[in-house]
Amino acid sequence: MTDAYRFDRFVLDAGDRRLRRDGEVVELNARYFDALLLLVREAGRLVTKDRFLDEVWRGVPVTEEALTQCIRTLRRQLGDDAARPRFIETSPKHGYRFVARVERVEAARPGVASPGPAPSLSFRPAWAGALGGGAAGAIGGLAYGLAAVSPGMGAASAALVLVLLTMLVGLLGGGGVGLGLVLTARAPGPRWRWSLIGGALGGLVVGGLVELLGLDAFNLLLGQAPSDITGAGEGALLGGAVGFGAWLGLKLADPGSRLRATAPAAALGALAGAAIPLMNGRLMGGSLSALQAVFSNSRLSLDGLGRALGDDGFGRLAQALTGAAEGALFAAAVTAAMILARRKA
Numbered sequence: 001m002t003d004a005y006r007f008d009r010f011v012l013d014a015g016d017r018r019l020r021r022d023g024e025v026v027e028l029n030a031r032y033f034d035a036l037l038l039l040v041r042e043a044g045r046l047v048t049k050d051r052f053l054d055e056v057w058r059g060v061p062v063t064e065e066a067l068t069q070c071i072r073t074l075r076r077q078l079g080d081d082a083a084r085p086r087f088i089e090t091s092p093k094h095g096y097r098f099v100a101r102v103e104r105v106e107a108a109r110p111g112v113a114s115p116g117p118a119p120s121l122s123f124r125p126a127w128a129g130a131l132g133g134g135a136a137g138a139i140g141g142l143a144y145g146l147a148a149v150s151p152g153m154g155a156a157s158a159a160l161v162l163v164l165l166t167m168l169v170g171l172l173g174g175g176g177v178g179l180g181l182v183l184t185a186r187a188p189g190p191r192w193r194w195s196l197i198g199g200a201l202g203g204l205v206v207g208g209l210v211e212l213l214g215l216d217a218f219n220l221l222l223g224q225a226p227s228d229i230t231g232a233g234e235g236a237l238l239g240g241a242v243g244f245g246a247w248l249g250l251k252l253a254d255p256g257s258r259l260r261a262t263a264p265a266a267a268l269g270a271l272a273g274a275a276i277p278l279m280n281g282r283l284m285g286g287s288l289s290a291l292q293a294v295f296s297n298s299r300l301s302l303d304g305l306g307r308a309l310g311d312d313g314f315g316r317l318a319q320a321l322t323g324a325a326e327g328a329l330f331a332a333a334v335t336a337a338m339i340l341a342r343r344k345a
Helices: 030-041 049-055 064-077 124-148 154-184 193-221 232-252 255-278 284-294 303-308 316-344
Strands: 003-007 010-013 019-021 024-026 046-048 088-091 096-097 103-106
Touching: 003 030, 010 030, 010 088, 024 096, 024 154, 030 049, 030 064, 030 096, 046 103, 049 064, 049 096, 049 193, 124 154, 124 284, 124 303, 124 316, 154 193, 154 232, 154 284, 154 316, 255 316, 284 303, 303 316
Parallel strands: none
Antiparallel strands: 003 010, 003 103, 010 019, 019 024, 046 096, 088 096
16 A cells, blocks of 8 residues: 545645645646655654755755755645745745645555545635626726716716626626636636636626626616627626636746736736727627717717727727726736635635
8 A cells, every 4th residue: 555645635645646636636747746745754844955855856966946946836736825834834944844734544546536525615716706806897987987977967976876887797797707617616627728618608697697687677777778788708708818817827826926816817808808899899898888879968978088099989999998908907806806715715
């Protein structure tokens, strides 16, 4: 029987030479696996730098930077933070210590998955995504309110209505994307694929519902509705960008600076947001422009904003530029909220 060690949500199988988190393999090269195995076997005790060099690098001459990079990679793969370590603690100038509680377990037989705690389905990322989306919607609504609501009596209340509307749409969109990621989190296969699919499916469903209910509400209350507002297609494209961007950012970010993971999501969100108007779709700015066209006597006018962006009115260029800003803000806010929720879990 070979050794296997369980800690937190991980199982380290010495015989199979695999590290698994909730049954899913975590990629480590052979050298870094040996370093982690040494730490885990000596859990609670200091492992000196000299011992790492002797037992992991086996006399191969390397600099201490190689060991530093090894520990940095292990922390990233474990989701650890050097400032607040849950797994690997640094003893300055001496070495490292594995500080998590380790349980020795029987290794899995060939063809049988390694033992591990049954993962529970947490909806915390969905709630966090909703809050992040709502915050992004409120910021976007405030920006449009300041730029597009005509000044005068009733301007403040009109801007408030706009903020509440965009915040509601953001709450629904962020929650839908987060829920899609939760429901596909345990699916087999590459994580990036399911992050993209989960985000896209969540955005698709919520976008379709927002469009359907929004158009019906306008027809019911006002007797007319814009020809088109943001819907399922736009939601799917932006949700997929958020899902894939969040996966990419978490893969690349150092554990001590996880919020940097929002950068890839924001970049992909901006690309998706700019592409949607160029493909005849609409985000919030385009939807408000469609409302303006139907209700010409409203206090809402985006033409001045469009001219400030170099367009003739609020045309395709202005919609692409504001769409890029909307997409970046939404993706960054939803991703940041889900990362913070994950860190506190």
